[in-house]
Amino acid sequence: xxxxxxxxxxxxxxxxxxxxxxxxxxxxxxxxxxxxxxxxxxxxxxxxxxxxxxxxxxxxxxxxxxxxxxxxxxxxxxxxxxxxxxxxxxxxxxxxxxxxxxxxxxxxxxxxxxxxxxxxxxxxxxxxxxxxxxxxxxxxxxxxxxxxxxxxxxxxxxxxxxxxxxxxxxxxxxxxxxxxxxxxxxxxxxxxxxxxxxxxxxxxxxxxxxxxxxxxxxxxxxxxxxxxxxxxxxxxxxxxxxxxxxxxxxxxxxxxxxxxxxxxxxxxxxxxxxxxxxxxxxxxxxxxxxxxxxxxxxxxxxxxxxxxxxxxxxxxxxxxxxxxxxxxxxxxxxxxxxxxxxxxxxxxxxxxxxxxxxxxxxxxxxxxxxxxxxxxxxxxxxxxxxxxxxxxxxxxxxxxxxxxxxxxxxxxxxxxxxxxxxxxxxxxxxxxxxxxxxxxxxxxxxxxxxxxxxxxxxxxxxxxxxxxxxxxxxxxxxxxxxxxxxxxxxxxxxxxxxxxxxxxxxxxxxxxxxxxxxxxxxxxxxxxxxxxxxxxxxxxxxxxxxxxxxx
Numbered sequence: 373x374x375x376x377x378x379x380x381x382x383x384x385x386x387x388x389x390x391x392x393x394x395x396x397x398x399x400x401x402x403x404x405x406x407x408x409x410x411x412x413x414x415x416x417x418x419x420x421x422x423x424x425x426x427x428x429x430x431x432x433x434x435x436x437x438x439x440x441x442x443x444x445x446x447x448x449x450x451x452x453x454x455x456x457x458x459x460x461x462x463x464x465x466x467x468x469x470x471x472x473x474x475x476x477x478x479x480x481x482x483x484x485x486x487x488x489x490x491x492x493x494x495x496x497x498x499x500x501x502x503x504x505x506x507x508x509x510x511x512x513x514x515x516x517x518x519x520x521x522x523x524x525x526x527x528x529x530x531x532x533x534x535x536x537x538x539x540x541x542x543x544x545x546x547x548x549x550x551x552x553x554x555x556x557x558x559x560x561x562x563x564x565x566x567x568x569x570x571x572x573x574x575x576x577x578x579x580x581x582x583x584x585x586x587x588x589x590x591x592x593x594x595x596x597x598x599x600x601x602x603x604x605x606x607x608x609x610x611x612x613x614x615x616x617x618x619x620x621x622x623x624x625x626x627x628x629x630x631x632x633x634x635x636x637x638x639x640x641x642x643x644x645x646x647x648x649x650x651x652x653x654x655x656x657x658x659x660x661x662x663x664x665x666x667x668x669x670x671x672x673x674x675x676x677x678x679x680x681x682x683x684x685x686x687x688x689x690x691x692x693x694x695x696x697x698x699x700x701x702x703x704x705x706x707x708x709x710x711x712x713x714x715x716x717x718x719x720x721x722x723x724x725x726x727x728x729x730x731x732x733x734x735x736x737x738x739x740x741x742x743x744x745x746x747x748x749x750x751x752x753x754x755x756x757x758x759x760x761x762x763x764x765x766x767x768x769x770x771x772x773x774x775x776x777x778x779x780x781x782x783x784x785x786x787x788x789x790x791x792x793x794x795x796x797x798x799x800x801x802x803x804x805x806x807x808x809x810x811x812x813x814x815x816x817x818x819x820x821x822x823x824x825x826x827x828x829x830x831x832x833x834x835x836x837x838x839x840x841x842x843x844x845x846x847x848x849x850x851x852x853x854x855x856x857x858x859x860x861x862x863x864x865x866x867x868x869x870x871x872x873x874x875x876x877x878x879x880x881x882x883x884x885x886x887x888x889x890x891x892x893x894x895x896x897x898x899x900x901x902x903x904x905x906x907x908x909x910x911x912x913x914x915x916x917x918x919x920x921x922x923x
Contacts, residue, residue: 373407374600374632377593381600385729386808389601390742395593395774402564403592404442404478407631412439420631422610423468424653425641431468438471443557445476448550452532456481456563459503459529459572463487463510463520463618466641469536470617471627472551473509478570478589481563485572488618490908493522499574500527503584503781507532509547512539566590572781573620573718584781585620585718592628594721594775597741599629602714602725603661604687607634612654614640614664620718621692625663635661647671651680658684665692667910669699669711677706689714691722693911694812694830696837697734713737715764715812717798720744721775723766724810735834736809737802744773748804761803761813761826769794801828818914820849822857827893829914835888836861836895839881841869846904846912850897861895862904862917873900 375381377396383389398406411418416436423431433441454460460482464470470486477484485503489511496519499505505527510516512535520533521543534547564570570589574582599605603625613625630637640653651672654662662685664672669690685707691714700711714725715737723746726738740746747755748762756762766773776796779787790797801813813819813828820827829847836845844864849857861881865873878898885894905916 373411373634374596377632378596383601383727383729386727386739389727389729393597393742395596395743397566397590397593397774400565401589401593402478403589403628404475405559405563407592407628408435408442408475409439411435411631411634418634419636421468421471421637421639422657423639423641424657426643426649433468433471438475441472441551442475442479444551444554445472446479447554447557448547449476449480449482450560451555452545452550454480454482454507454532456560457569458482458506459485460507460509461485461487461499461505463489463491463508463516464536465489465511465616465618466639467511467536468639468641469509469547473547474627479557479563480560481568483569483572485574486618486620486622487574488616488908489516491516491519493519495908496520496523497526498581500530503572504529506530507534509534509536511535512537517541517544564589567778569778569781571623573623575718583786584783586778586781587775588778590774591623591721592632594743594773595624595629596632597629597725597743597775598624598714598716598722599633599635601727601741602712602722603629603663603689604712604728605630605633605635605661609633609635609661609686610638610657610659610684611635611661612638612640612659612663614645614650614662614668621665624691624716624721645671647675651675651677651682654685655680655682660684660686661689662687663689663691665910666690666695666699667693669695669703673699673702673706677703682707685709688712691716694834695735696834698834698838700732700734715800715802715810717800719777719796719798720766720773724764733805733807733809736805736811738810739808740810743775745770748802748810756803758804758806761801761819761828763816764798764800764802764810766796766798767794768796801826815914818848820847820857820859822849822852822859823855823892825892827859831889832859832861832885832893832895835885835893836863836881838888839884841865841872841877841881844904846914846917847895848914848917850918858896859893860897860899862899862901864902864904865900870900 379394380392412435420435420438421433474484533544540546569586571587573585615621688709689712695713712726714722716722723744724737726732745767750762799816802810832847836842846862850860852858882894905913
């Protein structure tokens with residue numbers, strides 16, 4: 373399948389990749405028809421999804437099954453009045469109904485808005501009114517149903533509430549029954565063009581209200597790099613990405629690129645994460661490829677991984693937050709597998725990554741994707757030299773990358789603040805070493821300027837995480853009359869160290885950081901806390917920590 377959309381499939385090295393990789397975008401590309409349904413035509417019995425839940429249930433879906441169910445979903449949507457351009461929110465956790473629903477929406481040209489089940493009434497009201505959401509399809513359980521019902525009076529555009537049950541409260545429609553009883557689907561004319569809105573994601577809101585990121589129908593093709601050259605998938609892969617379907621990470625690892633490469637998506641539908649259960653299902657179902665954020669890997673390495681037969685596992689990748697080298701090294705010693713890190717945002721696909729032909733450097737994001745014209749720009753507008761920090765930007769004057777967002781929905785001013793003069797500014801700071809590898813420093817707002825030095829929070833956090841007392845931490849800058857800013861560490865301690873919290877432990881942690889990294893980067897202020905402020909996606913809200921420090 374992938375060979376239809378790229379000039380060359382296999383590459384010997386980074387030079388070959390940079391020179392010869394190109395995505396061929398057909399007119400009126402629609403992933404649901406051109407990939408999912410095409411697999412159903414040429415290989416109907418090929419396995420598309422292996423779905424397992426934490427109650428021991430297991431269902432396999434072939435591409436023939438996927439076509440039938442998504443056709444039925446599309447027909448049902450049309451029958452109740454959902455049409456091209458309508459906004460539909462999906463709150464479906466890891467239930468397999470998600471795949472039927474999102475493909476059904478693609479087939480009629482409606483806009484899919486994946487969302488997390490952690491949304492409160494306030495969150496739902498904000499999203500419905502910001503995007504004029506017409507329908508919500510969600511799991512049949514509380515508090516999700518309750519929050520949607522509570523939000524309804526304040527959401528004038530919300531006409532349809534659909535649930536997958538098994539409980540179907542009054543005022544709700546049964547999505548399962550709707551699919552089962554749907555009339556035969558007839559593909560509408562002019563379903564979509566490449567520049568129509570296909571997906572809308574609300575960002576996690578680390579610095580303010582969530583932004584509305586919109587992607588067009590070309591977006592899935594941008595994930596050829598994600599799946600084929602970062603995740604290194606092939607048509608025999610069984611790939612597990614640890615992500616709720618409400619997050620953009622699911623688009624990276626649970627749908628588009630995976631099926632373009634012909635891989636089978638492994639879905640572990642669990643309510644509560646435990647490392648032992650995750651390792652057990654990977655062992656029992658012979659998962660070959662695994663993707664998770666560093667937090668998940670940190671839990672995995674606390675288990676005795678050698679107790680599990682992971683011989684089928686071929687490849688592991690990591691993204692979502694910077695990777696601490698200590699996690700990389702510990703996992704490698706336990707499994708013999710080198711974790712391949714990557715960088716991207718909700719606004720794009722993978723833009724920097726470690727590829728199969730590369731030897732990863734623990735903690736490095738890797739090298740740029742040839743699909744994007746990347747540069748590092750210093751504060752005075754120069755292209756950064758090796759070893760010099762700069763903001764990651766993407767130039768689009770020659771061609772707009774396949775996979776880069778269309779902008780922020782209904783907010784031209786916000787879009788222009790980051791995307792102007794054919795340049796998209798990520799707001800992320802990095803540096804490049806002499807071998808061409810890129811290293812993450814931090815968000816521009818998070819970089820600490822102290823006594824003339826620019827200190828990235830990630831490097832200090834990585835040093836802190838190697839101290840046995842530190843379970844989790846966040847580095848922020850605190851105003852200082854002499855130095856401009858000083859480094860502050862907000863730390864969650866391991867239980868056995870909590871009784872020792874005091875000046876002696878603070879001194880020990882400070883000295884540890886001085887030994888592990890440059891001495892000027894050590895935290896002059898340390899605060900022990902029981903929890904860190906986070907977004908609903910689990911990202912640390914450093915802006916809130918900084919705000920609390922000013923009070």
